[in-house]
Amino acid sequence: MFKSHRLNARVDVNKAKRLQLMLAKKVILEDKYNVIRKIACVDASYKGDTVYAVAGLFSYPSLKLEKCVLVVDKVTFPYIPGLLAFREAPHYIKALIKLGLNNFDIVIVDGHGIAHPRRLGIASHIGVVLRKPSIGVAKRKLYGKIIPINDKEYIVDPSTGEKLGLVLATIRGRKIFVSPGNMISIESAYMLIKRMIKKHYLPEPLYVVDKMTKQARNNREDICGGPAGI
DNA sequence: GCGACAG
DNA sequence: ATCTTGTCGC
Numbered sequence: 001m002f003k004s005h006r007l008n009a010r011v012d013v014n015k016a017k018r019l020q021l022m023l024a025k026k027v028i029l030e031d032k033y034n035v036i037r038k039i040a041c042v043d044a045s046y047k048g049d050t051v052y053a054v055a056g057l058f059s060y061p062s063l064k065l066e067k068c069v070l071v072v073d074k075v076t077f078p079y080i081p082g083l084l085a086f087r088e089a090p091h092y093i094k095a096l097i098k099l100g101l102n103n104f105d106i107v108i109v110d111g112h113g114i115a116h117p118r119r120l121g122i123a124s125h126i127g128v129v130l131r132k133p134s135i136g137v138a139k140r141k142l143y144g145k146i147i148p149i150n151d152k153e154y155i156v157d158p159s160t161g162e163k164l165g166l167v168l169a170t171i172r173g174r175k176i177f178v179s180p181g182n183m184i185s186i187e188s189a190y191m192l193i194k195r196m197i198k199k200h201y202l203p204e205p206l207y208v209v210d211k212m213t214k215q216a217r218n219n220r221e222d223i224c225g226g227p228a229g230i
Numbered sequence: 231g232c233g234a235c236a237g
Numbered sequence: 238a239t240c241t242t243g244t245c246g247c
Contacts, residue, residue: 081235111236142236
């Protein structure tokens with residue numbers, strides 16, 4: 001059955017999962033940052049097997065875009081729920097390095113943090129690899145049960161009962177899933193993201209970066225070369 | 231065996 | 238994520 005999943009045949013799923021279990025041990029769920037002045041945010045869009053990854057640098061709390069970089073690559077890993085980091089993280093990391101790892105205090109990633117089967121969603125993966133504070137913001141749930149606790153909806157591990165993240169109600173009743181990536185607590189991650197909700201259902205940095213990745217995909221690879229560019 | 235399933 | 242028509246709501 002050599003059908004359409006050509007990339008799947010090249011993937012060692014068990015090896016990837018073992019690596020996640022290793023990295024998960026290095027996740028820190030305590031606030032390991034001081035004052036937040038700069039925030040990095042990453043997202044990507046695709047055109048065929050080409051990925052357009054954008055990393056934006058924003059001031060905080062003003063949320064002004066100060067700089068952004070674009071990375072264009074060929075994808076080498078298929079999308080498999082739970083293994084998203086192996087598909088997208090390499091490009092995000094490359095973009096963040098170009099942005100300057102010392103230029104931001106925390107990074108926001110489009111995807112989950114510890115709200116993941118092995119507690120290592122893409123946000124945690126990136127946070128551990130770069131040894132930086134990170135937060136995962138997802139539009140849909142991947143893992144966990146939603147349980148109301150003290151006026152808030154927590155994402156809880158169905159097997160251990162551990163809290164993994166929080167559901168954040170934003171605009172027009174829309175909800176997003178916030179979970180710690182690394183070096184931050186569930187509550188701090190939630191509060192920080194909540195303060196970044198402006199006029200969209202996504203936190204402003206994510207909305208802006210998402211928009212840029214789509215521009216890049218539509219033959220506008222110079223989006224980061226403009227006023228806010230390098 | 232049957233759902234669930236980030237982007 | 239991407240593709241993709243018509244439809245619903247502000």
